[in-house]
Amino acid sequence: MGGAGVRSPRFGIMRNVYVGESDGDARDRMVEAMEVFYEQFTALWRRHGDDRGAEPYDFARAIEEGRVIAGSPATVRAQLARMPRDSGCNHFAGAFAFGSLSYEEARSSLVRFGEQVAPALRGPGRA
Numbered sequence: 001m002g003g004a005g006v007r008s009p010r011f012g013i014m015r016n017v018y019v020g021e022s023d024g025d026a027r028d029r030m031v032e033a034m035e036v037f038y039e040q041f042t043a044l045w046r047r048h049g050d051d052r053g054a055e056p057y058d059f060a061r062a063i064e065e066g067r068v069i070a071g072s073p074a075t076v077r078a079q080l081a082r083m084p085r086d087s088g089c090n091h092f093a094g095a096f097a098f099g100s101l102s103y104e105e106a107r108s109s110l111v112r113f114g115e116q117v118a119p120a121l122r123g124p125g126r127a
Contacts, residue, residue: 012089013083013087013093014095015094016037016095017070017076018033018070018105018109019112019113026072029101030059031060032100033098033101034098034099035059035099037099066079066083076113077116080092080121081121096113
């Protein structure tokens with residue numbers, strides 16, 4: 001998806017990504033990790049009286065809407081394969097370490113992405 005050699009201007013999308021062994025486990029872990037990330041991300045706003053981070057964020061809904069990506073390798077692969085058509089993007093950047101994910105969790109997710117998701121998304125005949 002995107003990268004060097006793309007003639008049209010790059011239109012990129014960045015998403016937090018967690019590739020788990022199953023959809024349920026990945027989604028549960030993503031919600032936990034993103035809740036911690038959100039607390040960390042909005043801490044300065046709250047500390048200085050800015051209410052932008054005051055309301056809780058519904059990360060289960062964000063997963064369903066594709067604003068964060070979590071699932072098994074097959075689910076993540078299918079979601080990312082649809083992204084260029086649905087959004088018009090031609091470049092994707094994923095964030096794999098965030099919130100309360102341990103080093104090992106982030107690493108395992110990234111390895112699953114690299115071995116089971118990314119290969120199907122490369123080149124003109126991508127999935």
